[in-house]
Amino acid sequence: MFFRIVLMLYALISMAASADESEVDRAAIEQGRYLFDAANCYACHTDVDNDGAPLAGGRALESDFGIFFSPNITPDKDTGIGNWSDEDFIRALILGIAPDGHHYYPSFPYLSYQNMNREDILAIKAYLFSQPAVSQKNKPHQLAWYLSGFTLRIWKLLNDLAAMPVTYDGSRGSYLVDVLGHCNECHTPRNMLGMLKMQNRLEGNKALSAPDISTSKNGIGGWDKQELADLFRYGELPDGDYVADHMGEVVDNSTSKWADYDLQAVIEYLQR
Amino acid sequence: MKNIISLFIGLSLTTAVNLHAQAEEYEPEDLIEYRQEVMGAIKGHNKAVKAILEGKVPYDGHLDMHMASLEALLGRAGELFPEGSDFGETNAKDAVWDNPDKFKQSVEKAQNAFASFQSVLAKGDNSASLDAYKKFGKASCGDCHKSFKKKDD
Structure with a gap:
């Protein structure tokens, strides 16, 4: 009998803790949605003109340096950001560096996002991870011949200095x-x-x-x-x-x- | 009944063919300039309605005139983008001609937004009317410009 009571109490405490956690999650997701809108992530990461899936990327961003295609930021584990850790996401937003170490072109506004606070970044991540995963491979950019990972590193260095x-x-x-x-x-x-x-x-x-x-x-x-x-x-x-x-x-x-x-x-x- | 429907379809097709044929006969620059003048007129009536609703001018009696003009102009806005008027000094995006169905939907959305605004205005509550005016502007001009107009240079 005693054992049963202990088991029931344990189950009740676990349920309460889990309810608290889901409440916290919901609050973070809601805060993340507001920040996601304020950062206007949807526009660049959705190919609206071609009826693309929300946040699956592929939108063409034309510039003097060529055409950039935005990446998939849905939680799909193979083609999106589903495998990213919190630190991966923070590094991408404030330093413009992907989890595999490659650098993003400044068509992604990390130079502005570098002042975003950690809690807000993680709230945006929570919101993104609450959205449907879409399997869609990223399109390679179509850039001027002189642009490459190497010139991008030099550009970032010069930008930091000058x-x-x-x-x-x-x-x-x-x-x-x-x-x-x-x-x-x-x-x-x-x-x-x-x-x-x-x-x-x-x-x-x-x-x-x-x-x-x-x-x-x-x-x-x-x-x-x-x-x-x-x-x-x-x-x-x-x-x-x-x-x-x-x-x-x-x-x-x-x-x-x-x-x-x-x-x-x-x-x-x-x-x- | 069948005859009436056939007549209606026939007239609609004839009008569309005529408009297309007419557009080909005219200079694109003139068509573009005309379109811009009409858009300017919509903007002018829009701004006039706002000034009246905000009480900045003593012309409440002009409100019906501006609303009737807006209704007429918005009703025919879709006709202002014939084939061949997509190049030159125009701020219209290629999407107007590349996605005609979406463009048509956007024009219809503007017309529906106007009807909603008109129904609020008819109730005579000035504050609600001003609020409805702003929502109408976003759902009509704003929505269409978002997808089908280039930014000014």
Whole structure:
């Protein structure tokens, strides 16, 4: 009898612990989904134009250096990230290095993500691992002849030595704009080597048709708070037009999903 | 009944063939310029509706006029992209002509979003109308631009 009672108590305690754990998991996944949206992972890792499976990669990202194809980030163990450890995922996001040691091209915005905090990175991983696994092999990039793993290593070295790091001032607005939202990647001009010119931060990149969003009069200096809120929530521009193409995706997948306090934090940060 | 359906299908096909034939007869630059003017008109009416709903201008009596114009223009927006008008000074993406079914769906989505906005507006609650206006803009112009318009240079 005594043995039975002990067994029942053990079972009850185990069930309670397991319920607590699943509660923690659910919270991490939910937090991860919010951060995943704020980092706009969906747009680059889903081949929307060709009705590709969500997060299975294969989206073509055209650039002056050739065409990059985004990788599969579903939890598929063979073709996705299903075998990645927490440390693998953190290293990929903040250093741009894959678990097998190869370096990612900066078409993946790890230079912005390098300031993401560890807890947030792992929450994004938890969310990704809660999504359906899709078996789809990654497509090789189609790049200019002079680009290879070797030149990429030299580029990263030069970038570390010569380029100013991507801004992050520790505020929530900066975390959303500079880190998660990686706005500098498109809106800050680059030099001939493709390095971000942070001294001209957010002044636009004509090659990407990304406008000046600095506080100058050529940028968003004349915009009021409501105009900025309408842009981020609805994609509406002050002249009555609506944003197009990639920025349309940014609004749809990311900025329109910000909580009100994050929207206000971004507006306050951009108007400084 | 069969005769009516046949007549309707016949007329629709004739209109489509005529539009296609007409488009081939005209200069692409003129078609593109016309399209941009009409899109500009949609933008203008859109902005006018917003100004009225926000109470920035004393023209409440103009609201019906702008809404009727928007309904008419959105109703015919799909006609503005004939074959042959896909090159030159246009911000329309190739996807308009490469994925005509998706483009058609996007135009229909815009028309449905307008109808939803119109029904909220008819109830006369200004705050709800302004909210509905913003949702209409995102689901119509915003949705179509996301997939079918290039960013400005």
